Amino acid sequence: MHSYRKRAFLIGSLAAAACHRAFAQPAGAALMLTVPFPAGGAGDISVRIVSQRLQERFGLTSVVENRPGANGMIGVQHIIRSKPDGNSLVMATPGMLSIAPFLNKAITFDVQRDLTPISGLTVQPLFLAVSASAGLRSVRELLALGKRGAKVSYGSSGIGAMSHLLGSMLSKAGGGTFVHVPYKGGAPLLTGLIGGDIQFAFLAASDAVRYDKEGRVALLGVTGKERSPLAPQVPTMWEAGIDGIEHQLWLGLLGPAGIPKETVARLQRQIHEILAEPQTREKFAQQSMLPWPVGSDAFAATLRSEADSYRRIIEESGLKAE
Secondary structure, eight states: OOHHHHHHHHHHHHHHHHHHHHHOOOTTOOEEEEESSOTTSHHHHHHHHHHHHHHHHHOOOEEEEEOOOGGGHHHHHHHHTSOSSSSEEEEEOHIIIIIGGGTOTTOOOOHHHHEEEEEEEEEEOEEEEEEGGGOOOSHHHHHHHHHTTOOEEEEESSTTSHHHHHHHHHHHHHTSOEEEEEOSSHHHHHHHHHTTSSSEEEEEHHHHHHHHHTTSEEEEEEOSSSOOTTSTTSOBTTTTTOOSOOOOEEEEEEEETTOOHHHHHHHHHHHHHHHTSHHHHHHHHHTTOEEOOOOHHHHHHHHHHHHHHHHHHHHHHTOOOO
């Protein structure tokens, strides 16, 4: 073999070895991905998609474990107590980390102190939806009802839920008086909206897009800074004349505090490669979700920003911690 070929072979071998070391998993270790909700939901499906690809693409041993209870807090507390070696992560939502700490006195952990953001997974906007029978065509028409003194009610999946806080924000921004009707979960909320018991609700894209296509609800606006590719005909809340309602429903992975930076970087890189795959994007789209490949630093910044925003919303709406 000529000398330059030997050098090229050696360089290639060293690069391959370095790549292998970068993605290596400690011998005998398994990546435990905790989903703090029952199996079968959108979050559970998303984590399982990523877990499967971690095994197929990188040869990692990845196990998904469901630990439901206390609105996700049991799963979070389990991870906080785990060894900070990067082998134990939990899926989380804004409701768990950005809202619940301000409404539940039983929550004693500190998101910034006790958790290490690893990577975002998925994101989906929320749509301002009205019953198809309401005959409303725009956010302005909806707000006009409240200003005229008509009884306008909005529903949520429960007190303190994101759908509750966004409805409160819209009520304040519109200058009318909207009556909040809390339901015990998303399914009864949908029933109430479709049946006309309430005038509007903020729905996750997975429900909003489906029932819009079926003609059972009409979508007047979407949260986020840009229109959603899931329903590009729907204007943003900003385009509809309402500023500040840009909150979206994300799913992300976090570990306990103290995970080494190189481990965080490795996990982040692996997950982002999977999120970029067409097959992953297609599977997420089937759940009306989009990949959210934000890194650890950007994820942490989102958590800080949301904490400030939701704390202010909660204080202005008069909600009290329980």
